Protein backbone atom coordinates (compact mmCIF):
# COMPACT_ATOMS: atom_id res chain seq x y z
CA UNK A 1 0.00 0.00 0.00
CA UNK A 2 1.29 3.49 -0.81
CA UNK A 3 1.21 6.24 1.74
CA UNK A 4 -2.48 6.62 2.61
CA UNK A 5 -3.81 10.20 2.65
CA UNK A 6 -1.79 13.30 1.97
CA UNK A 7 1.05 14.40 4.21
CA UNK A 8 -0.14 17.85 5.32
CA UNK A 9 2.60 20.33 4.33
CA UNK A 10 3.42 22.69 7.18
CA UNK A 11 1.78 26.10 6.70
CA UNK A 12 4.24 28.29 4.75
CA UNK A 13 5.31 31.20 7.02
CA UNK A 14 3.76 33.72 7.23
CA UNK A 15 0.25 32.41 6.84
CA UNK A 16 -1.49 35.26 8.74
CA UNK A 17 -1.10 38.87 9.92
CA UNK A 18 2.06 39.77 11.87
CA UNK A 19 1.87 42.32 14.71
CA UNK A 20 4.73 44.80 15.20
CA UNK A 21 4.57 46.24 18.73
CA UNK A 22 5.77 49.88 19.03
CA UNK A 23 6.65 50.99 22.62
CA UNK A 24 5.51 54.60 22.22
CA UNK A 25 2.35 56.47 21.19
CA UNK A 26 1.31 56.74 17.55
CA UNK A 27 2.63 59.76 15.65
CA UNK A 28 6.05 59.74 17.31
CA UNK A 29 9.47 58.88 15.85
CA UNK A 30 9.44 55.17 16.74
CA UNK A 31 5.98 54.82 15.23
CA UNK A 32 7.20 56.61 12.08
CA UNK A 33 10.12 54.20 11.64
CA UNK A 34 7.91 51.20 12.49
CA UNK A 35 5.15 52.00 10.02
CA UNK A 36 7.65 52.66 7.23
CA UNK A 37 9.38 49.27 7.53
CA UNK A 38 6.13 47.41 8.35
CA UNK A 39 4.56 48.64 5.11
CA UNK A 40 7.57 47.50 3.09
CA UNK A 41 7.91 44.16 4.91
CA UNK A 42 4.21 43.46 4.23
CA UNK A 43 4.89 43.61 0.48
CA UNK A 44 7.83 41.23 0.78
CA UNK A 45 6.13 38.77 3.14
CA UNK A 46 2.77 38.73 1.37
CA UNK A 47 1.02 39.22 4.73
CA UNK A 48 0.06 42.43 6.53
CA UNK A 49 2.53 43.59 9.22
CA UNK A 50 0.27 45.70 11.42
CA UNK A 51 1.54 48.19 14.01
CA UNK A 52 0.27 48.18 17.59
CA UNK A 53 1.27 51.12 19.85
CA UNK A 54 1.72 50.61 23.56
CA UNK A 55 3.32 53.60 25.35
CA UNK A 56 4.19 53.90 29.02
CA UNK A 57 7.15 53.64 31.39
CA UNK A 58 9.59 54.83 28.76
CA UNK A 59 8.93 51.85 26.49
CA UNK A 60 9.42 49.18 29.18
CA UNK A 61 5.70 48.35 29.38
CA UNK A 62 5.72 47.24 25.73
CA UNK A 63 9.10 45.49 26.09
CA UNK A 64 7.62 43.33 28.85
CA UNK A 65 4.57 42.52 26.74
CA UNK A 66 6.80 41.66 23.75
CA UNK A 67 8.96 39.37 25.88
CA UNK A 68 5.85 37.42 26.95
CA UNK A 69 4.18 37.31 23.51
CA UNK A 70 3.87 33.96 21.69
CA UNK A 71 7.17 32.93 20.02
CA UNK A 72 5.31 31.92 16.85
CA UNK A 73 6.72 34.47 14.40
CA UNK A 74 3.54 36.56 14.43
CA UNK A 75 4.74 38.93 17.17
CA UNK A 76 7.69 41.24 16.54
CA UNK A 77 8.90 44.28 18.47
CA UNK A 78 10.62 47.48 17.33
CA UNK A 79 12.60 49.36 19.97
CA UNK A 80 15.44 51.83 20.03
CA UNK A 81 18.42 52.62 22.29
CA UNK A 82 16.00 52.43 25.23
CA UNK A 83 16.22 48.62 25.04
CA UNK A 84 19.84 48.99 26.21
CA UNK A 85 19.37 51.72 28.85
CA UNK A 86 16.29 50.34 30.65
CA UNK A 87 18.27 47.57 32.42
CA UNK A 88 20.36 50.28 34.16
CA UNK A 89 17.55 52.81 34.67
CA UNK A 90 14.99 50.42 36.21
CA UNK A 91 15.85 48.59 39.41
CA UNK A 92 13.27 45.94 38.57
CA UNK A 93 12.06 45.11 35.06
CA UNK A 94 9.51 42.40 34.21
CA UNK A 95 11.88 41.09 31.52
CA UNK A 96 15.55 40.63 30.67
CA UNK A 97 16.39 43.00 27.78
CA UNK A 98 19.01 40.64 26.43
CA UNK A 99 17.96 37.03 27.11
CA UNK A 100 14.17 37.33 26.63
CA UNK A 101 14.45 38.30 22.95
CA UNK A 102 15.60 36.91 19.63
CA UNK A 103 17.32 39.61 17.56
CA UNK A 104 16.21 40.14 13.94
CA UNK A 105 18.38 43.10 12.90
CA UNK A 106 19.37 46.75 13.31
CA UNK A 107 17.21 49.22 11.37
CA UNK A 108 18.43 52.84 11.50
CA UNK A 109 20.37 55.27 13.71
CA UNK A 110 18.40 58.53 14.05
CA UNK A 111 19.94 61.91 15.01
CA UNK A 112 18.34 64.03 17.72
CA UNK A 113 17.67 67.77 17.76
CA UNK A 114 17.42 70.28 20.62
CA UNK A 115 14.11 72.05 19.94
CA UNK A 116 12.01 74.64 21.80
CA UNK A 117 8.63 76.36 21.60
CA UNK A 118 8.53 78.90 18.77
CA UNK A 119 8.49 81.95 21.09
CA UNK A 120 11.58 80.90 23.05
CA UNK A 121 13.67 84.14 23.21
CA UNK A 122 17.07 82.40 22.77
CA UNK A 123 18.40 82.88 19.23
CA UNK A 124 21.12 80.21 19.38
CA UNK A 125 22.44 77.38 21.55
CA UNK A 126 24.64 79.64 23.67
CA UNK A 127 21.64 81.87 24.47
CA UNK A 128 19.47 78.79 25.13
CA UNK A 129 22.03 77.45 27.61
CA UNK A 130 22.10 80.87 29.33
CA UNK A 131 18.28 81.01 29.39
CA UNK A 132 18.07 77.50 30.89
CA UNK A 133 20.63 78.28 33.60
CA UNK A 134 18.94 81.60 34.49
CA UNK A 135 15.42 80.09 34.53
CA UNK A 136 16.34 76.59 35.73
CA UNK A 137 13.56 76.54 38.33
CA UNK A 138 10.77 77.16 35.84
CA UNK A 139 12.00 75.77 32.50
CA UNK A 140 10.12 72.57 31.55
CA UNK A 141 11.61 69.73 29.48
CA UNK A 142 9.37 67.19 27.71
CA UNK A 143 10.27 63.52 27.40
CA UNK A 144 8.62 60.14 26.84
CA UNK A 145 9.37 58.69 30.26
CA UNK A 146 12.44 57.13 31.88
CA UNK A 147 13.93 54.81 29.27
CA UNK A 148 12.96 56.91 26.27
CA UNK A 149 15.52 58.50 23.95
CA UNK A 150 14.27 61.97 24.86
CA UNK A 151 14.81 61.12 28.53
CA UNK A 152 18.32 59.79 27.83
CA UNK A 153 19.27 62.93 25.86
CA UNK A 154 17.78 65.10 28.62
CA UNK A 155 19.72 63.22 31.29
CA UNK A 156 23.01 63.73 29.40
CA UNK A 157 22.06 67.37 28.75
CA UNK A 158 21.33 68.09 32.42
CA UNK A 159 24.58 66.42 33.49
CA UNK A 160 26.56 68.43 30.90
CA UNK A 161 24.87 71.75 31.76
CA UNK A 162 24.77 71.10 35.50
CA UNK A 163 21.07 71.80 36.08
CA UNK A 164 18.14 69.72 37.33
CA UNK A 165 15.19 70.46 35.04
CA UNK A 166 11.49 69.96 35.61
CA UNK A 167 10.62 67.17 33.19
CA UNK A 168 7.14 66.52 31.77
CA UNK A 169 6.67 62.86 30.73
CA UNK A 170 4.41 61.78 27.83
CA UNK A 171 3.53 58.40 26.29
CA UNK A 172 5.68 59.38 23.33
CA UNK A 173 7.22 62.45 21.76
CA UNK A 174 4.31 62.56 19.33
CA UNK A 175 2.03 63.83 22.12
CA UNK A 176 4.92 65.85 23.60
CA UNK A 177 5.31 67.66 20.29
CA UNK A 178 1.67 68.78 20.46
CA UNK A 179 2.38 70.56 23.76
CA UNK A 180 5.63 72.02 22.43
CA UNK A 181 3.74 73.39 19.42
CA UNK A 182 1.19 74.87 21.83
CA UNK A 183 3.91 76.37 24.02
CA UNK A 184 2.77 74.34 27.06
CA UNK A 185 6.29 72.97 27.50
CA UNK A 186 9.56 74.80 26.87
CA UNK A 187 11.97 72.44 25.10
CA UNK A 188 12.97 68.87 24.37
CA UNK A 189 15.56 66.70 22.68
CA UNK A 190 13.80 64.63 20.03
CA UNK A 191 14.58 62.64 16.93
CA UNK A 192 14.71 64.20 13.47
CA UNK A 193 12.05 61.66 12.39
CA UNK A 194 9.64 63.72 14.52
CA UNK A 195 11.06 67.24 14.49
CA UNK A 196 12.12 67.80 10.85
CA UNK A 197 8.72 68.80 9.46
CA UNK A 198 7.97 71.12 12.40
CA UNK A 199 11.41 72.76 12.13
CA UNK A 200 11.05 73.28 8.35
CA UNK A 201 7.52 74.56 8.91
CA UNK A 202 8.82 77.16 11.38
CA UNK A 203 6.48 75.82 14.08
CA UNK A 204 9.26 75.16 16.63
CA UNK A 205 12.74 76.57 17.16
CA UNK A 206 15.73 74.30 16.60
CA UNK A 207 19.19 74.89 18.07
CA UNK A 208 21.48 71.94 17.41
CA UNK A 209 21.77 68.31 16.37
CA UNK A 210 23.20 65.72 18.76
CA UNK A 211 25.31 63.91 16.15
CA UNK A 212 29.06 64.40 15.61
CA UNK A 213 28.41 65.30 11.96
CA UNK A 214 25.80 67.84 10.79
CA UNK A 215 22.53 66.42 9.42
CA UNK A 216 22.27 67.01 5.64
CA UNK A 217 18.50 67.63 5.73
CA UNK A 218 18.94 70.26 8.50
CA UNK A 219 22.00 72.14 7.20
CA UNK A 220 21.46 75.26 9.32
CA UNK A 221 21.76 73.36 12.61
CA UNK A 222 25.20 73.19 14.23
CA UNK A 223 26.27 70.08 16.13
CA UNK A 224 25.87 70.37 19.89
CA UNK A 225 29.53 69.43 20.13
CA UNK A 226 30.36 72.69 18.28
CA UNK A 227 27.46 74.82 19.55
CA UNK A 228 28.00 74.60 23.25
CA UNK A 229 28.41 71.13 24.77
CA UNK A 230 31.71 69.66 23.57
CA UNK A 231 31.72 65.87 23.32
CA UNK A 232 27.92 65.65 23.53
CA UNK A 233 26.77 62.91 21.17
CA UNK A 234 23.70 60.69 21.15
CA UNK A 235 22.13 58.82 18.23
CA UNK A 236 19.00 56.71 18.49
CA UNK A 237 19.66 53.27 17.04
CA UNK A 238 16.64 51.02 16.42
CA UNK A 239 16.44 47.21 16.47
CA UNK A 240 13.78 44.66 15.53
CA UNK A 241 13.16 41.76 17.94
CA UNK A 242 10.98 38.68 18.47
CA UNK A 243 10.29 36.83 21.73
CA UNK A 244 12.86 34.23 22.80
CA UNK A 245 12.15 30.86 21.25
CA UNK A 246 10.87 32.15 17.91
CA UNK A 247 12.15 29.44 15.49
CA UNK A 248 15.41 30.30 13.65
CA UNK A 249 13.98 29.77 10.12
CA UNK A 250 11.32 32.37 10.96
CA UNK A 251 13.90 34.77 12.40
CA UNK A 252 15.96 34.37 9.22
CA UNK A 253 12.89 35.00 7.03
CA UNK A 254 12.06 38.15 9.02
CA UNK A 255 15.66 39.36 8.79
CA UNK A 256 15.63 38.88 5.01
CA UNK A 257 12.39 40.84 4.85
CA UNK A 258 13.87 43.64 6.97
CA UNK A 259 16.91 43.78 4.67
CA UNK A 260 14.59 44.00 1.65
CA UNK A 261 12.64 46.83 3.31
CA UNK A 262 15.89 48.72 3.98
CA UNK A 263 16.72 48.52 0.26
CA UNK A 264 13.22 49.76 -0.68
CA UNK A 265 13.71 53.09 -2.55
CA UNK A 266 10.61 54.60 -0.90
CA UNK A 267 11.93 53.72 2.58
CA UNK A 268 15.38 55.13 1.77
CA UNK A 269 13.85 58.34 0.37
CA UNK A 270 11.53 58.87 3.36
CA UNK A 271 14.34 58.19 5.84
CA UNK A 272 16.48 60.80 4.01
CA UNK A 273 13.69 63.40 4.22
CA UNK A 274 13.52 62.69 7.96
CA UNK A 275 17.27 63.07 8.51
CA UNK A 276 18.25 59.43 8.74
CA UNK A 277 19.22 56.40 6.63
CA UNK A 278 18.92 52.60 6.81
CA UNK A 279 21.78 50.64 8.38
CA UNK A 280 24.10 48.75 6.02
CA UNK A 281 22.69 45.38 4.95
CA UNK A 282 25.18 43.43 7.08
CA UNK A 283 23.86 45.27 10.17
CA UNK A 284 20.24 44.23 9.55
CA UNK A 285 21.07 40.73 10.83
CA UNK A 286 20.40 38.80 14.06
CA UNK A 287 24.13 38.62 14.91
CA UNK A 288 24.77 42.34 14.34
CA UNK A 289 21.86 43.40 16.57
CA UNK A 290 22.82 40.86 19.25
CA UNK A 291 26.38 42.22 19.32
CA UNK A 292 25.26 45.87 19.36
CA UNK A 293 22.55 45.38 22.00
CA UNK A 294 24.85 43.61 24.45
CA UNK A 295 27.64 46.17 23.90
CA UNK A 296 25.21 49.08 24.46
CA UNK A 297 23.75 47.55 27.66
CA UNK A 298 27.32 47.40 29.01
CA UNK A 299 28.27 50.87 27.71
CA UNK A 300 25.34 52.80 29.22
CA UNK A 301 25.51 51.17 32.67
CA UNK A 302 28.37 53.32 34.13
CA UNK A 303 27.09 56.49 32.39
CA UNK A 304 23.63 56.06 33.91
CA UNK A 305 25.04 55.15 37.32
CA UNK A 306 27.13 58.35 37.25
CA UNK A 307 24.09 60.45 36.26
CA UNK A 308 22.17 58.79 39.06
CA UNK A 309 18.74 59.02 37.45
CA UNK A 310 16.73 55.86 38.19
CA UNK A 311 13.12 54.76 37.97
CA UNK A 312 11.85 53.20 41.20
Ligand code: MLT
Pocket residue numbers: 024025028029030031080082143144147148149150151171172173174
Ligand atom coordinates in the same frame (compact mmCIF):
# COMPACT_ATOMS: atom_id res chain seq x y z
C1 MLT B 1 8.68 58.08 20.44
O1 MLT B 1 8.59 57.28 19.50
O2 MLT B 1 7.75 58.67 20.97
C2 MLT B 1 10.05 58.36 20.96
O3 MLT B 1 10.94 57.34 20.59
C3 MLT B 1 10.03 58.58 22.41
C4 MLT B 1 11.46 58.67 22.88
O4 MLT B 1 12.11 57.62 22.89
O5 MLT B 1 11.89 59.78 23.18
